[in-house]
Amino acid sequence: MKIGIFDSGVGGLTVYKVIKRRFPACDFVYFADTAHLPYGDKSEKTIVRFSRNIAGFLVENKADLIVCACNTASSVAVSRIERELPVPIFGVIESAVEDAVSVAQKIAVIGTKLTIKSGSYEREIKKRGKGISVFSLATPLFVPLIEEGWCDTPVCDKVIKIYLDEIKKWKPEALILACTHYPVIKNKISKFLGGKTKMFDSGSIVKTLKKFVKPCVGGKGKSSFFVSDDPDNFRKIAKKVMNMKIEKVALCTKFL
Amino acid sequence: MKIGIFDSGVGGLTVYKVIKRRFPACDFVYFADTAHLPYGDKSEKTIVRFSRNIAGFLVENKADLIVCACNTASSVAVSRIERELPVPIFGVIESAVEDAVSVAQKIAVIGTKLTIKSGSYEREIKKRGKGISVFSLATPLFVPLIEEGWCDTPVCDKVIKIYLDEIKKWKPEALILACTHYPVIKNKISKFLGGKTKMFDSGSIVKTLKKFVKPCVGGKGKSSFFVSDDPDNFRKIAKKVMNMKIEKVALCTKFL
Known part of the structure; x- marks a missing residue:
């Protein structure tokens, strides 16, 4: 089973870490919309647009369910886009x-x-x-x-x-x-x-996910990370702020 | 004569005010890229992309010259896009x-x-x-x-x-x-x-502009303002931070 997670930046890594710890055998795909961050000062309409694009990207990347780790997007976008998606999406x-x-x-x-x-x-x-x-x-x-x-x-x-x-x-x-x-x-x-x-x-999201995430027996426990801007900077801030070492971060500019 | 000015947000209004004071009869078109702000933490490549789009928009809106009021974009984008433009562009x-x-x-x-x-x-x-x-x-x-x-x-x-x-x-x-x-x-x-x-x-940019800006005798002294996200928020912050009352701000989402 593959879990898709998105946020505007590194903040969602706090959510990723909690979920990963609980479901270590699952695969993960994480998208940080660093070209558009921060989300918190922008309009509802714009955040819905960004979230829709990213959720689509995660589905293309075979996510079986999506966690919107960003509170701002959870507040204004999740309920708007959930009906459009072929997989379940959870806000926090x-x-x-x-x-x-x-x-x-x-x-x-x-x-x-x-x-x-x-x-x-x-x-x-x-x-x-x-x-x-x-x-x-x-x-x-x-x-x-x-x-x-x-x-x-x-x-x-x-x-x-x-x-x-x-x-x-x-x-x-x-x-x-x-x-x-x-x-x-x-x-x-x-x-x-x-x-x-x-x-x-x-981090409370873990409890909700328990009901939906399959045990992932035989899963590979692999994680991949995508950003919409500056992979190196994302890696640096992940290390500095979240104390997390990420080996490889890929750039995805398809929504710019 | 019409002067185009752009910035990621309200900051460039400090530059707008200085230029407007010196050339009150000119027309102005101001673009704030509020959907993508702030520029200062993003990558060079992304800022070049944003700046190119906006400069094109200002040209379409009949700007005779463009001032890139944003220091970040002035640092990394102006020299890259100036040759592509049919009008002069000045960084700060x-x-x-x-x-x-x-x-x-x-x-x-x-x-x-x-x-x-x-x-x-x-x-x-x-x-x-x-x-x-x-x-x-x-x-x-x-x-x-x-x-x-x-x-x-x-x-x-x-x-x-x-x-x-x-x-x-x-x-x-x-x-x-x-x-x-x-x-x-x-x-x-x-x-x-x-x-x-x-x-x-x-604000030093005014001296440079003197050489290029025609006296605008008979100009209308009109200013129009565009943002890529949330016109109301832009007006609020312009009032709160720059002490500037802007009547009308239009939304332009063509680069999202």
């Missing part, structure tokens, strides 16, 4: 929400501008429990800070404080990290919030 | 360098990753004087900080300090702001450096 929202609502009544959500503006998390949470209160906040500086490798600087602490002060006062029982980069600063955020808030992220 | 590098070398022997340059990596400023400076020393530095967090509207927060001061401490110690006589967003924090940077460093930016 529902599973994280599922996990969070099972333990919390006060849930905070942080993500990109478009993810938050779309209201996708809020909708999914409200669907599952009327009494649950939600505090959503766009925190767009986290991604560039993480990509610049500044997680351990006082600037990062300061940005966390400015963004999350209100959320901290609100005392959430759970916080959903609705952007695949954020797990990189999960511990810092958790510490800032006082350590009692339960943290959830896109 | 040479004129800023011209101004800086006329008063300084120690010049610092800050810009995006790709601008700095390309060595374009260093090359132009060295061409004009062998004894001139150059200190180049990529400062990629400035753009997201400015776009988030955080210029007046302590975070901005902190980021300026971290990036520019070494440059300050080096005591430059001039600093070139090699990114069109940076003029927004020009005063802060100047103050941090101690106030004696002369500051230059892409």
Whole structure:
């Protein structure tokens, strides 16, 4: 069985790693749309267009199911394109929400501008429990800070404080990290919030996949990586930010 | 006479404003490639491709000359596409360098990753004087900080300090702001450096244009704005970051 995963950049590798660890014998094809990143500040229509192209590419590359690891695209594109595809596609929202609502009544959500503006998390949470209160906040500086490798600087602490002060006062029982980069600063955020808030992220998708992924007995466990721009840079950032060594990354410019 | 200007986003509006002020009777057509922004982290080849498409669009829209307001595209694309175009195209590098070398022997340059990596400023400076020393530095967090509207927060001061401490110690006589967003924090940077460093930016292009732009007597002084994604967001950021009210922005998705 082959699992297709896509994201705008390296962020989705946090999701890839979690799925790969759970299903090591599966094959993987990962597409990072680095020519168009970031997705979080762009329009819904444009993100749907990008996602449709990439999902088609993954199907051509024999993916048996697709995981949209990008929260922004999960928020605005997955429900629009799923009917067009010959294989199932999963966003990362529902599973994280599922996990969070099972333990919390006060849930905070942080993500990109478009993810938050779309209201996708809020909708999914409200669907599952009327009494649950939600505090959503766009925190767009986290991604560039993480990509610049500044997680351990006082600037990062300061940005966390400015963004999350209100959320901290609100005392959430759970916080959903609705952007695949954020797990990189999960511990810092958790510490800032006082350590009692339960943290959830896109890795929750693994539970959902269990129902769909076949055991892959005899699979080869091979992964291939594609980008729409600059394979070398992708490899460098994957190493620097995600601490992941990727041998080979192929360039695919067919959607430019 | 109609002047075409392009940039990846709102940054080039700093250049537009300077040119418009000097040639108020000219017509303008501005293209912001917001579906592909930012340019600074992408590859040379991709930026050449984007720039070629946009320059063609400006020619179709009757531009008599084109200003590439984006430093990244000026660094890697202008020299590649100028021969293909039926009208002159100007990058913003040479004129800023011209101004800086006329008063300084120690010049610092800050810009995006790709601008700095390309060595374009260093090359132009060295061409004009062998004894001139150059200190180049990529400062990629400035753009997201400015776009988030955080210029007046302590975070901005902190980021300026971290990036520019070494440059300050080096005591430059001039600093070139090699990114069109940076003029927004020009005063802060100047103050941090101690106030004696002369500051230059892409606005220097006006001097070069004087030789080419006809007086536009009887011109209409009309400006039209195009983006490749989300006109409303462009208008909002233009207001918030550049303090500029733009009535009408048209969407052009022909290069997506």
